[in-house]
Amino acid sequence: MIDFELSDGDKTLVNEAREQALIARNYARYYDKHEDEVPPRELPEAQGRPDPFAQRLLMDGEISGKAVVEALLHMEFFRGDVVPLRIPRISLGNYVLESVGSPEQIEKWGKSRIAIGITEPGAGSDPSRITTSAIYDQAADEWIINGEKIFITFAEDADAVIVFTKLKNKEGRSSYTTFLVEKGTPGFSVGPQVKKMGIRAEDTANLIFQDCRVPGFNHVKADFKAVFEVFNFSRPIVAAFGLGTSRALLDFTLEKLAEVGITPDYRSSIGTQSAITERLLRLEAEYEAAWLAVMRAKWLEDRKGRVKVEASMAKAMGGMAARKITQECLELLGPVSLTEADLAEKWFRDARISDIYEGPGEVQRLLIARHLLGYSQEELR
Ligand SMILES: Cc1cc2nc3c(=O)[nH]c(=O)nc-3n(C[C@H](O)[C@H](O)[C@H](O)COP(=O)(O)OP(=O)(O)OC[C@H]3O[C@@H](n4cnc5c(N)ncnc54)[C@H](O)[C@@H]3O)c2cc1C
Structure with missing residues (x-):
């Protein structure tokens, strides 16, 4: 039988998310008007309130599924504003790291907030057109990254970014790979907040890589797929x-x-x-x-x-x-x-x-x- 009823566990989490969303809504106009101000990772009202995203991971058997409930919670939070009481700790770059990173890389950066940098001025819907390049300096065991990424979510607030680059082999054939670049790395800078029509509360900026050198260890080997x-x-x-x-x-x-x-x-x-x-x-x-x-x-x-x-x-x-x-x-x-x-x-x-x-x-x-x-x-x- 198909049953679309939420379980009691689902309802508890969804109701908490809805309450939090209504509180967060009080900040909605402020951050819409103050686009240059990156919202805090936690608003003051988050203190003492449970985190439904974290709670769901401990509720196996009581909820309709971790992925189902995660989507339901996002729907509830977005009834409030782009900025919830607590901004989720991880971003898309974290998922790339988790899926292909070595145990040592995950150990080092697993707790960081990691943005993802794919889009470029000439490459959006067709990411194969990216031009951001990475060249290996064997003597130093370092990679040199050059290019620009635009419209990057969490650009300012993230601790690091997974940057999608194009490599060329000796025959001139292209392949794609990624590197983790930490904030503060020389040659890596973040542009001003992008002025947007909507979701102005969301931290969005461009990233610039100018002869940015990262150690060989930072090569997170995620290919296109x-x-x-x-x-x-x-x-x-x-x-x-x-x-x-x-x-x-x-x-x-x-x-x-x-x-x-x-x-x-x-x-x-x-x-x-x-x-x-x-x-x-x-x-x-x-x-x-x-x-x-x-x-x-x-x-x-x-x-x-x-x-x-x-x-x-x-x-x-x-x-x-x-x-x-x-x-x-x-x-x-x-x-x-x-x-x-x-x-x-x-x-x-x-x-x-x-x-x-x-x-x-x-x-x-x-x-x-x-x-x-x-x-x-x-x-x-
Ligand atoms: C607020 C915001 C946050 C973002 N965050 C990130 C981020 O964190 N990381 C990141 O890498 N990128 C990010 N992006 C970029 C986003 O993923 C791209 O804007 C999106 O993929 C579209 O690419 P584009 O803007 O280059 O548009 P284009 O690819 O130039 O598309 C323009 C229009 O043409 C249409 N079109 C394109 N190709 C075809 C086709 N083959 N057939 C029919 N129609 C087509 C599209 O549907 C669209 O309507 C963000 C963008 C915004 C606005």
Whole structure:
């Protein structure tokens, strides 16, 4: 039997996350307005409150699955703001380190916050176009890195970055690999905070590598496949971010419309609804379809390990649902929603990113189509 009920354990964690999200919401406008200020890793109200992400790891058997609950928690936290009471300790670079790092490398950096630097001015959706290079200096057992990475999350706050580079062999053939570069390494600098339309609270900046030398030990040998395998875990999570923000705006819209006597009747058929309530029901359906796609990807992950196509499906559906729901909610709310009196216009701006980073919708649909139709990357681009 298919059962979508949350267990008691799930509910405990989700309720705690929802309470924390509502507290974090009090900071939402402040960090939206103070884009140059990187939020603290913990807001004062986190003191004495449990960390639901950590708790879930100790609740085997009581919860519906670690991956499922992680996605549910992200959805709850994003109902509050981009900045939760406690920013998760690890970032995407940590997952790369965990999957391919040597025991000595994991021992050294496992507790650091590690950003991931892939995107460059000429290489976003197609990362094979990167130009950041690494050259080995055998005499010194050091690698020399040159290049620029743009739009890097946690650029300022992270302790280190896993940087994705291109190597050229003697015959001129290219291959890809990664290096861990710690903050403070000569030749490595972080640019100013990028001014963004939405998620302004998120620490985002460019990274510059100018003859940056790192010891041979810092060669974390993740090839192209190993780096992008991490996205099979994170793409449904990015969809969850967008759905959390959408839920916040959808709930706000329902509340505002209820104040003027407009409430959808969820039990009657769509043909008997007013134009407005019919629209709301369609948005709810869009939300639920995307929610289920995220749950499916994470449910499969709990049972089989990371999945690729279902992760892309969740990302494509979540990103599109977030864009559509937030756009239509603003239309339903009318011009007042464009003022800063409430968070509606901010949620609209924040939701947009879930259909951009870690591969926009167009790219997810390409990945899905290649898989379903059996085309290679060369055949379907
Ligand atoms: C706030 C923020 C944080 C980020 N954090 C990180 C980070 O931590 N690390 C990191 O490495 N990167 C990060 N990025 C970069 C992000 O992953 C890229 O922006 C994203 O992959 C898209 O690349 P692009 O911006 O170069 O767009 P492009 O690849 O230039 O795409 C532009 C448009 O063209 C479309 N398009 C591209 N190719 C195709 C195609 N083949 N078919 C159809 N349409 C296509 C895209 O869907 C998109 O709509 C971040 C970006 C932002 C905005």
